[in-house]
Structure formats: C-alpha cells, structure tokens
Amino acid sequence: MSEKPQLTKQTESSYAAGEPILEVRDLVKHFPLTQGVLFKRQVGAVKAVDGISFDLYPGETLGIVGESGCGKSTVAKLLMNLEAPTSGTIRYKGEDITKLSGRALKAVRRNIQMVFQDPYTSLNPRMTVGDIIGEPFDIHPEVAPKGDRRAKVQELLDVVGLNPEYVNRYPHQFSGGQRQRIGIARGLALRPEIIVADEPVSALDVSVQAQVVNLMERLQDEFGLSYMFIAHDLSIVRHISDRVGVMYLGKMAEIGSDEEIYEHPTHPYTQALLSAVPVPDPEAEGRRERIVLEGDVPSPANPPSGCRFRTRCWKAEARCAEEVPLLAIPAPFEEAESGAAHPSACHFAEERAAVVAV
Amino acid sequence: MTETLNVSASASTDPKPAPPGNDAKPAKGRSLWSDAWHDLRRNPLFVISAVLIVVLLVMVAFPSLFTSASPTVGDLTHHYQGKPNYSHFFAEDWFGYDTQGRSVWARMVYGARATVLVGVLVTLFVTILGGLVGLVAGYFGGWIDSVLSRITDIFQGIPFLLGAMVVLTTFTEGNVWVVITALLFLGWTQIARVARGSVITVKQSDYVHAAKSLGASTARIMFRHIVPNAVAPVIVVATTALGGYIAAEATLSYLGIGLAEPTVSWGVDVSAGKDGLRTAPHMLISPAIMVSLTVLAFIMLGDAVRNALDPKSR
Incomplete structure (x- = not known):
C-alpha cells in the first residue's frame, strides 16, 4: 500500500476522560398489542425492554449477551433512535437524545452509527458499493466536500480491507464477510464515536467471524471508537468486550468486566448460560457440570412477577415472586475484593465453583 | 479461549472477492434489471409478444406504411359487395369493406392508435x-394508511363496468381523454394495493434502517431506497393490466359509451360490425382479432416480465 489512510485519528474531545459517553437509565420499550381494525384498543404490551441502565465509556467495548427475544436488538434500535422509548433516558455526553428531533437529532446521528446483523439485507441491492458508502456524505455534506467524496469512499474501502476499485460493484457480487466490511465502512464514514453493532458476525462463517472481529478491534484502536457489541456468542463477546452485560427477558441480569462475568458469575442465569458453552478440551468437557434449564423463556407480554428468571431458576423461593431483585452489587460481596463484587440482579447471588469459563 | 480467534492478520486484511471472469475494468455489475433482461431475451413468450408489440407500435406511429387507403373515406359502391380478398396482402380490400364502403384493413391499422393510446396512458x-x-399509505402507516386504504376499498367496491358507464354517460363527447379518465378513476386501486404491500415489505429492511440512522430525509429514504426496491411487483401488475385496459376500452366502445365515430377504434368497429354478423362477418371478426392479439401480446409480456423479475421463479 503506497498511501496511508488519510482518515485522522479521533481528536481528543473536550469531554473529560472517565466520564461515560453514553448513559442509559431505566430504558423501557413496550410494544402495544392491539385489537380491532379501525378502532384499535390496547389489550396488552410486549415488554421488550423493561428498565435497563448501563454506561458506555469512551474507547471501551460493552458486550451485551442474552438469548433470542431478550430485547438485545430493541436496545440497539432505541440507542439508534429508530424506535422511541416508552420511558427512560439515553444521554449522549450528558444530552438526552430520546427527545431530539430534526437538525439536533441529525447532528447526534453523526456520532452514533450502527452495524447490522445480516449483511444480505443491510445493503440496498440497487445501489453500488460507492453509492452505499458515499450516502452518509450526501446526507451530511459538511463532512466531505463534493469533490473529495470518491476518494473518501475508496479510502474507507481500503480501511476495511477491500479493494478500492470495487466502488462500482453491486452488493450481490460480494461474499457475506465482504458485505459486512461494506456495512462497517458505511458506519465509519461519518467518523462516529460510538458504533452499535447488533450481532455483526452472527450471520457469517466462523472463519470470517474472526476476520471481522479482528477488523473491528483494529478500527477501534485506530479511530478510538466505543463499541456496543450485541451478540449471543459468548466466546466472541468475551474476546472483544471490556465489559459484558447479560440480559434476560428485557432486564439486565448481571453486568461487569469480562473477567467478573466469565470467571466469577453470581447470577444463576449467567451461570447456566456459561455452562452451556462447549469446551474444546474433551476431558474438561466430560468433567464439567452443565446446568440444564427447564421450560421455555416466558412470554415478554406476560412476564413473571418479581424476578423474571424465577420460573426457570433452581434457587427460586417465595421472595423471588414478590420482590424484584435490583441490579446492584450483592450484599455478601460488597466489601469483598473478589471478582464477584459486581452488579447482579439476584436475591441469592453467589459464586458457583463448577462453572467452567470459556 | 481468546487465542482461538487470533487468525493471522493477513487473512483479515486482504480477502478479495472471487474475480468474476474478466476483472480488467470495474465492470458495471449485473443488477436485477440486467438479470431480468438476460432472462427475457431467452424467453419465447417475451420474444413473440415483443414482436407483436413492436409491429403494433409502428402501426400507431406510421399507419401509412401498412395501407394507402383512408380509414374515413368510404365509397358506397363497395358496400356489401366488398367481401374480403385474403390473397390481396396489404391491399385496400384485404379484409373487405364495411357498410360505409370503407376499407376494413385501413380501419384496423388506424384503429390501433386510439386503442394503444388508451391502454398505455391509462x-x-x-x-x-x-x-x-400505495407509497404514502405503506410508508407512513398509522391513520394515514387507514384513511387511504379505506378510500381504496371504496373505489375497489365500485363495479368496473357500471362505474365506467356512469362516468362516461355523464360526459357526452366520447373522446380518448374521457375514456382514459374513466378507466383511471376505477383502475388505480389495484396498483395502490400492490404498491402498499410492496412498500411495507421493503420498509422493514435493514438498509432502510441504516439510511434512517444516518439521518436521511424521508424523501431520500422513499425515492432512493424504497421505490427502486418496491417497484418490481408494481411493474408486473401494470404490464398485465395494460391488456385489460385495452379490452375495457373496446368493451366500452362496443357498448356505445366509450369512443364514438368519427374516432377510429377497434371497439367502435366491433360495435358497428355486429349488425352484419350473418351477412358480412368479416366486419366484426377483423377488428376483434386485432383486439385479441393486442391484449394477448401485453398479457404475455406481463407474464414474461413477472417471471424475469420474480427471483422465486428462477
């Protein structure tokens, strides 16, 4: 490569380091269930996201894991302002972005971008790669003068590891991994500070997954990005994340650094989730104890009272049905120096010896 | 373990797409339309209908290429003695004469203009x-969709022929524009429904979400992302419906409420020809064959286009 990518590094923002760049508080999204054709009346609500709080710090990667239907993708859509929250706040550098509209919202969108799950549906099949990656510049003309755009697009292709001569090709001429790179290039075009990646590698081959994850890590270092990385593959989340949040049925079950979650899980759901990860060593695989949960995930339209997980939990007692456990450092570990001292929404949080970390 | 993911760095930086054949120039990629075109050229249904339609269009543009006779000048000495003479190709009496002594062949040629004009413009x-x-209803949804869909339902509920009769009998002059208005008034609902459904499907695609999260305006999302991807089913329905509009024009003219003399049209001629069905059947059959061939050509074209644009039929 004769030329170095011209994209400059993220300039040091005036925002104080150590402050979260994104603060999410009590985020709720209920989708109404209606009946009737002309005169709709609400008969209930799917509680897709039901009171979620977390912070995202500059330059860090926050992984969100959980099984299908737990609300991960809804959180991503809420962060992107693609859905309006029922209640709660999302503060970007102190400013609540859920109430923004028009020009102010457009300005914020420059700084928060998304990478989608399915590279086959996230690119408009009628547009060339050049048009797809160049579209952010058409929408935000202040970012790149008209004459520069083609060069910028080619630079972005180069940054994500694609041949810059492919600008005139159509998405269906690329493989899944290459399409995902195109999606990442589009997300990077406006030089955002935060990238919300909703299962960015779930639709890819395992070998290609590693390439894309490595690319995302390289771009994070190069451009100082903060990632919100949503996935259900626990090993990939551990690989890329600094901190990990575990979601169950619209609520955060446990959140902490990757070591705290993977080595010292205290929430029974996290323990069950981790015990389901296959271990490559056959001997260890034979020795470890698997926690097999019974039943299905309850309907988010009618979640259990108290703790959401109690219907499938082996520790559940009467208290779990009455009291909603708060996401806080459990009392027994408050003073402890161990990795178990991280927020966990369980009345009976404790470490479990037999859990094998991935 | 985390190490398992550390695939060599080179693998992550230079995967090139499998070079499709000649890789010299960044080739203009094969889009859905070029794929469809590729398919169509091989489809005999399309070739036959395309030839018929091209002949028809030439007839519309340059009728004098096909006949030297005038469709409106009649010589009453030919009246009823003018039986068709099928060996006189392209001659004035190829298809005989009508009751006014006008060349039926000339009227078949000149009648294409009104018919095709109505069909294409409608x-x-x-x-x-x-x-x-359909675009507005499907994209905005909510109460806008409810109102527009109900209006569509109301128009859909009007019986086609009855509605056309009511519209056309209120206007006395039977010219092309009145017929076009009447057919438009009653025909748009079918397209609106197809378009609405197609827009709703496309609206949920990730690339539309991506454009939204970039801050794209509603107009950009609609016309850059939704319309190009939602238009295929609409085109299919429209091509198939074209034959129907031509048939409808002939029907209305036959009933005496569509086009009327002195406009030269196949429907008008079929209507006039029915009186002499037993003594001079050529007066009815000749223009009727033109209507059938034209409708058939457009319906075959619509079928071929649908097969080419529908990826599921591949």
Whole structure:
C-alpha cells in the first residue's frame, strides 16, 4: 500500500476522560398489542425492554449477551433512535437524545452509527458499493466536500480491507464477510464515536467471524471508537468486550468486566448460560457440570412477577415472586475484593465453583 | 479461549472477492434489471409478444406504411359487395369493406392508435396515482394508511363496468381523454394495493434502517431506497393490466359509451360490425382479432416480465 489512510485519528474531545459517553437509565420499550381494525384498543404490551441502565465509556467495548427475544436488538434500535422509548433516558455526553428531533437529532446521528446483523439485507441491492458508502456524505455534506467524496469512499474501502476499485460493484457480487466490511465502512464514514453493532458476525462463517472481529478491534484502536457489541456468542463477546452485560427477558441480569462475568458469575442465569458453552478440551468437557434449564423463556407480554428468571431458576423461593431483585452489587460481596463484587440482579447471588469459563 | 480467534492478520486484511471472469475494468455489475433482461431475451413468450408489440407500435406511429387507403373515406359502391380478398396482402380490400364502403384493413391499422393510446396512458397514469397512494399509505402507516386504504376499498367496491358507464354517460363527447379518465378513476386501486404491500415489505429492511440512522430525509429514504426496491411487483401488475385496459376500452366502445365515430377504434368497429354478423362477418371478426392479439401480446409480456423479475421463479 503506497498511501496511508488519510482518515485522522479521533481528536481528543473536550469531554473529560472517565466520564461515560453514553448513559442509559431505566430504558423501557413496550410494544402495544392491539385489537380491532379501525378502532384499535390496547389489550396488552410486549415488554421488550423493561428498565435497563448501563454506561458506555469512551474507547471501551460493552458486550451485551442474552438469548433470542431478550430485547438485545430493541436496545440497539432505541440507542439508534429508530424506535422511541416508552420511558427512560439515553444521554449522549450528558444530552438526552430520546427527545431530539430534526437538525439536533441529525447532528447526534453523526456520532452514533450502527452495524447490522445480516449483511444480505443491510445493503440496498440497487445501489453500488460507492453509492452505499458515499450516502452518509450526501446526507451530511459538511463532512466531505463534493469533490473529495470518491476518494473518501475508496479510502474507507481500503480501511476495511477491500479493494478500492470495487466502488462500482453491486452488493450481490460480494461474499457475506465482504458485505459486512461494506456495512462497517458505511458506519465509519461519518467518523462516529460510538458504533452499535447488533450481532455483526452472527450471520457469517466462523472463519470470517474472526476476520471481522479482528477488523473491528483494529478500527477501534485506530479511530478510538466505543463499541456496543450485541451478540449471543459468548466466546466472541468475551474476546472483544471490556465489559459484558447479560440480559434476560428485557432486564439486565448481571453486568461487569469480562473477567467478573466469565470467571466469577453470581447470577444463576449467567451461570447456566456459561455452562452451556462447549469446551474444546474433551476431558474438561466430560468433567464439567452443565446446568440444564427447564421450560421455555416466558412470554415478554406476560412476564413473571418479581424476578423474571424465577420460573426457570433452581434457587427460586417465595421472595423471588414478590420482590424484584435490583441490579446492584450483592450484599455478601460488597466489601469483598473478589471478582464477584459486581452488579447482579439476584436475591441469592453467589459464586458457583463448577462453572467452567470459556 | 481468546487465542482461538487470533487468525493471522493477513487473512483479515486482504480477502478479495472471487474475480468474476474478466476483472480488467470495474465492470458495471449485473443488477436485477440486467438479470431480468438476460432472462427475457431467452424467453419465447417475451420474444413473440415483443414482436407483436413492436409491429403494433409502428402501426400507431406510421399507419401509412401498412395501407394507402383512408380509414374515413368510404365509397358506397363497395358496400356489401366488398367481401374480403385474403390473397390481396396489404391491399385496400384485404379484409373487405364495411357498410360505409370503407376499407376494413385501413380501419384496423388506424384503429390501433386510439386503442394503444388508451391502454398505455391509462397504465401510466394508474401506475403514478396508485403507486403514490400505495407509497404514502405503506410508508407512513398509522391513520394515514387507514384513511387511504379505506378510500381504496371504496373505489375497489365500485363495479368496473357500471362505474365506467356512469362516468362516461355523464360526459357526452366520447373522446380518448374521457375514456382514459374513466378507466383511471376505477383502475388505480389495484396498483395502490400492490404498491402498499410492496412498500411495507421493503420498509422493514435493514438498509432502510441504516439510511434512517444516518439521518436521511424521508424523501431520500422513499425515492432512493424504497421505490427502486418496491417497484418490481408494481411493474408486473401494470404490464398485465395494460391488456385489460385495452379490452375495457373496446368493451366500452362496443357498448356505445366509450369512443364514438368519427374516432377510429377497434371497439367502435366491433360495435358497428355486429349488425352484419350473418351477412358480412368479416366486419366484426377483423377488428376483434386485432383486439385479441393486442391484449394477448401485453398479457404475455406481463407474464414474461413477472417471471424475469420474480427471483422465486428462477
């Protein structure tokens, strides 16, 4: 490569380091269930996201894991302002972005971008790669003068590891991994500070997954990005994340650094989730104890009272049905120096010896 | 373990797409339309209908290429003695004469103009009007969708022929524009429904979400992302409907409420020809064959286009 990518590094923002760049508080999204054709009346609500709080710090990667239907993708859509929250706040550098509209919202969108799950549906099949990656510049003309755009697009292709001569090709001429790179290039075009990646590698081959994850890590270092990385593959989340949040049925079950979650899980759901990860060593695989949960995930339209997980939990007692456990450092570990001292929404949080970390 | 993911760095930086054949120039990629075109050229149904339609269009543009006779000048000495003479190709008496002593062949040629004009313009206007209603209803949803869909239902509920009769009998002059208006008034609902469904499907695609999260304006999302991807089913329905509009024009003219003399049209001639069905059947059959061939050509074209644009039929 004769030329170095011209994209400059993220300039040091005036925002104080150590402050979260994104603060999410009590985020709720209920989708109404209606009946009737002309005169709709609400008969209930799917509680897709039901009171979620977390912070995202500059330059860090926050992984969100959980099984299908737990609300991960809804959180991503809420962060992107693609859905309006029922209640709660999302503060970007102190400013609540859920109430923004028009020009102010457009300005914020420059700084928060998304990478989608399915590279086959996230690119408009009628547009060339050049048009797809160049579209952010058409929408935000202040970012790149008209004459520069083609060069910028080619630079972005180069940054994500694609041949810059492919600008005139159509998405269906690329493989899944290459399409995902195109999606990442589009997300990077406006030089955002935060990238919300909703299962960015779930639709890819395992070998290609590693390439894309490595690319995302390289771009994070190069451009100082903060990632919100949503996935259900626990090993990939551990690989890329600094901190990990575990979601169950619209609520955060446990959140902490990757070591705290993977080595010292205290929430029974996290323990069950981790015990389901296959271990490559056959001997260890034979020795470890698997926690097999019974039943299905309850309907988010009618979640259990108290703790959401109690219907499938082996520790559940009467208290779990009455009291909603708060996401806080459990009392027994408050003073402890161990990795178990991280927020966990369980009345009976404790470490479990037999859990094998991935 | 985390190490398992550390695939060599080179693998992550230079995967090139499998070079498709000649890789010299960044080739203009094969889009859905070029794929469809590729398919169509091989489809005998398309070739036959295309030849018929091209001949028809030449007839519309340059009728004098096909006949030197005038469709409106009659010589009453030919009246009823003018039986068709099928060996006189392209001659004035190829298909005989009508009751006014006018060349039936000349009227078949000149009649194409009114018929095709009605068919093409109605299809065009119906696609624009129905497409816009469907786009707005499908994209915005909510109460806008409810109101527009109910209005569509109301128009859909009007019986086609009855509605056309009511519209056409209120206007006395039977010219092409009145017929076009009547057919547009009753025909747009079909396209509106198809367009609405198609827009709703496309609206949920990730690339539309991506454009939204970039801050794209509603107009950009609609016309750059939704319309190009939602237009295929609309085109299919419109092409198939074109034959129907031509048949409808002939029907209305036959009933005496569509086009009328002195406009030269196949429907008018079929209507006039029915009186002499037993003594001079050529007066009825000749223009009727033109209507059938034209409708058939457009319906075959619509079928071929649908097969080419529908990826599921591949």
